[in-house]
Amino acid sequence: MSDRAPAKKPARGQVQPGRAATAAAAGARLGVRKTYKLFIGGAFPRSESGRSYPVRDRDGELLAHAARASRKDLRDAVKAARGAFPGWAGATAYNRGQVLYRVAELMEGRAAQFAAEVAQAEGLSAGKAESAVAAAIDRWVWYAGWSDKVAQIAGAANPVAGPYFNFSVPEPTGVVATIAPQQSSLLGLVSVLAPVIVTGNTAVVIASEPRPLPAVVLSEVLATSDVPPGVVNLLTGYTGELAPVAADHMDVNAIDLTGTGPADRAALERAAAANLKRVYHDGERWADPPGTRRLLATLEIKTVWHPAGI
Amino acid sequence: MGSGKPKSGGDLAATSGPLAAPDAGLIWEYAPAPESRDIVSIAPEYGLFIDGEFRPAESGRTFATLNPATEESLSQVAEAGPADVDRAVTAARSAYERAWSVLPGSERAKYLFRIARLLQERSREFAVLESLDNGKPIRESRDVDIPLAAAHFFYYAGWADKLEHAGYGADPRPVGVAGQVIPWNFPLLMAAWKLAPALAAGNTCVLKPAETTPLTALLLAEVCQQAGLPPGVVNVLTGAGETGAALVSHPGIDKIAFTGSTEVGKQIAQATAGTGKKLTLELGGKAANVVFDDAPVEQAIEGIVNGIFFNQGHVCCAGSRLLVQESVADVVVDRLQRRLGTLRLGDPLDKNTDIGAINSRQQLDKITELSAAGDAEGAHRWTAPCQLPASGFWFPPTLFTGVSQSHRIAREEIFGPVLSVLTFRTPEEAVAKANNTPYGLSAGVWTDKGSRILWMAQRMRAGVVWANTYNRFDPASPFGGYQESGYGREGGRHGLAAYLDV
Known part of the structure; x- marks a missing residue:
């Protein structure tokens, strides 16, 4: 790909196709391209390995070089997620709900940029990309509202035969590693990420390998929203390289294998058994209208026996 | 141990100075007060409980179960091998398809209520047998293990015809055939924790009690017969680790529930990886x-x-x-x-x-x-x-x-x-x-x-x-671990999720 963007295709980093084409045609100004980085602990490092990999559009044209995260990057991401866990899990549900809603607000303001990214990444028409972005924003809104309700549907007051107030409450499982869907670069990612963090888990997400760029833009939104650093850590790279490291990692409490192929799952589930990670995958069901399945998959039920007496 | 009633007590920090030595005159000597063991008759030999009948293992192999307080042998028990596992799973599958999953929930409930009542009626027998085979004090088997086991059947019996109200969708379906491997520390109680929710939800079961404590599970099998439970709905396979491994890896099992050590729990999770079997673990x-x-x-x-x-x-x-x-x-x-x-x-x-x-x-x-x-x-x-x-x-x-x-x-x-x-x-x-x-x-x-x-x-x-209490258990109270203590809950509404296709 030449330095100068071809006139019929918008250059990277220029999200308004019309304007990009005009600028290129007039030769007035060279586009400023973006470097797509990892998102770990609220910062944007390149991979510590210095590696990158080419990302291409449906026609095989180079879109950008994405960072190719290493196992060390993944371990750094887990460490950041672990560090962020007590604060995020300890935040009030009301607060977490507002933080998630704010992500939706910020995405809405950058909807055009997201639509252009998704259109390029997935080879979609502008209309289809726009509706994918709208659905992704709506996912955030849907899950934001669950923050202070999930305990009311998943918890209970239990009538035990004794002088105790016995109650069960859901708590976040901890650090959750998520392999995002490979095809749907943004809607798929949001569909598997929002239900994990709304309940107080912290996340290490491995973005779609062939279509990672919209995820990186999302990380830029997260960085400027109110999501505390480390709550979401986003890695781009080779799924086959990163997923086994996540499955093996002894400080990861749960793993969502949605973005892995059926052929790889048995080995990943076997590795996950080393510290009895909760394992989740539901094929393409993330695309269904969201329900409570994913919310409940990364929750633990704690039961407390509180004495009653005088 | 301990009464359920909170007692008033002194503030620890306010307790000062050495405590008085116990008065020698207050040390009571106890005369032995043994519970009669005549109430329970132990057969010299037990078979496997498959498809509603007791039968020897295909291999003819047996093993002794001991009274750990005396090291005397209580009975010889059949050791189930792969062929027996296969027969039991086949019986459970057939019972699932023909009898149990098509039975209205209200009818399943009545079977479970019957089992609860039979456990209450024969509670002293169960308590003595449990203490003989396990070594636990009769006070505990009598006051904790057996009453709680009955209470679990009673609790889950009530869920069998109310599943659509349990918060798992309008028509939650059972998983199928459950393979359940239980430990030796609370033999009958763990059997109840496994069987009651599984049966209430419409599953059929193959239960493997621990090698050292098979007797109350076999007596429970007799109770299932007395309750008129359709053959194959509950099967009991006695044996050691190899029997458990054969059960867990049998392709006809849809759901595995295991209570035991974290080490074995991890082995089961590894063996189950990629099979799609539903797994719950209650570990160390x-x-x-x-x-x-x-x-x-x-x-x-x-x-x-x-x-x-x-x-x-x-x-x-x-x-x-x-x-x-x-x-x-x-x-x-x-x-x-x-x-x-x-x-x-x-x-x-x-x-x-x-x-x-x-x-x-x-x-x-x-x-x-x-x-x-x-x-x-x-x-x-x-x-x-x-x-x-x-x-x-x-x-x-x-x-x-x-x-x-x-x-x-x-x-x-x-x-x-x-x-x-x-x-x-x-x-x-x-x-x-x-x-x-x-x-x-x-x-x-x-x-x-x-x-x-x-x-x-x-x-x-x-x-x-x-x-301000410890080791309290109740069928309405969900129980289970975080992290390496396992996953899934037993007890309460939450305990149903382990046995429903959710």
Whole structure:
């Protein structure tokens, strides 16, 4: 790909196709391209390995070089997620709900940029990309509202035969590693990420390998929203390289294998058994209208026996 | 152990000065008060319970089950091999398709109510048999194991025709055939925890009791016959680890439920990887029992004793790490030692007995080995003054002080009557130490302050938190672990999820 963007295709980093084409045609100004980085602990490092990999559009044209995260990057991401866990899990549900809603607000303001990214990444028409972005924003809104309700549907007051107030409450499982869907670069990612963090888990997400760029833009939104650093850590790279490291990692409490192929799952589930990670995958069901399945998959039920007496 | 009623007690911090030595005139001698063992008749040989009938193993192999208090053989029990597993799974599948899953929930409920009633009616028989085969005191089998087992059937019976109201969708479906592998510490109770929710949800079961405690599961099979349960709905396969492994890996099993060690739980999770079988695990623990300086002292001492010496410490959720606030550590340890000196160890069938027999020689060896590691690593051992019977497997109530977090006795599950005592200064330190474990099954907190109970309960990463009590169980109360203590819940509405296709 030449330095100068071809006139019929918008250059990277220029999200308004019309304007990009005009600028290129007039030769007035060279586009400023973006470097797509990892998102770990609220910062944007390149991979510590210095590696990158080419990302291409449906026609095989180079879109950008994405960072190719290493196992060390993944371990750094887990460490950041672990560090962020007590604060995020300890935040009030009301607060977490507002933080998630704010992500939706910020995405809405950058909807055009997201639509252009998704259109390029997935080879979609502008209309289809726009509706994918709208659905992704709506996912955030849907899950934001669950923050202070999930305990009311998943918890209970239990009538035990004794002088105790016995109650069960859901708590976040901890650090959750998520392999995002490979095809749907943004809607798929949001569909598997929002239900994990709304309940107080912290996340290490491995973005779609062939279509990672919209995820990186999302990380830029997260960085400027109110999501505390480390709550979401986003890695781009080779799924086959990163997923086994996540499955093996002894400080990861749960793993969502949605973005892995059926052929790889048995080995990943076997590795996950080393510290009895909760394992989740539901094929393409993330695309269904969201329900409570994913919310409940990364929750633990704690039961407390509180004495009653005088 | 301990009554359910909170007792008033002195404030620990307010307790000052050495306690008076027990008055020699107040030491009571107990006459033996043994429960009659005639109430239960034990057959010289038991077969496998498959498709509603008892039959020998295909291989003809049997093994002995011992009374751990005397080492006498109680009976010879069939050892199920792969062919028997296959027959049992086939019977369960057929019963699932033809009988059980098509039965209205209200009819399933009535079978479960019948089983609950039969357990109540034959409770003394079950209690004696449990104490004989397991070694636990009759007081516990009579007052805890058997009543709770009946209560579990009673509780889940009521769910069988109300599943659409359980919050798992409008028409939640059973999973299919459940393979259930249970431990030896609460043999009948664990069978009830597994069977009752599974059957209520419409599944059929193949249950494998532990090698050393098969007898009450076989008596439960007889109860299933007496209840008129359709053949194949419940199958009981006796055997050891190989039988369990064959059951777990059988392709006809849709759901596996396992209670036992974390080590075996991980093996099962590995063996199940990629098969799509639904799996729930209830595994080991190393629970912290946290005592603050404002805790009511008598109540706390009773709770600590109940936490670790209940069932000889053969309890996955045992309060095996005592975390005492430093300012009251000496008082607590002193009082604890006095209390342990009054525990009566001996004949499990004696109604006075507090501490029964260790379930097996293998377990006794493990407890002995880990306790020796406590000595070797520099902790201070104190042993309750009690005489051990000449035959059988016994271990006296034991306390280690001067324990640090790196000691094996503070990290590894001993599964015996051995308590490790650690101290803390601030609530934050208590939380950090309590959570410093890969397990997360249970925790205890003792304080007079309600807000502190809830503050601690929010921070301790464990599936069950007992406040000013310990080792309480109830069929309505969900039970299960965080982290390496397993996943899934048993008990309550939450316990249904393990047996529904959700």
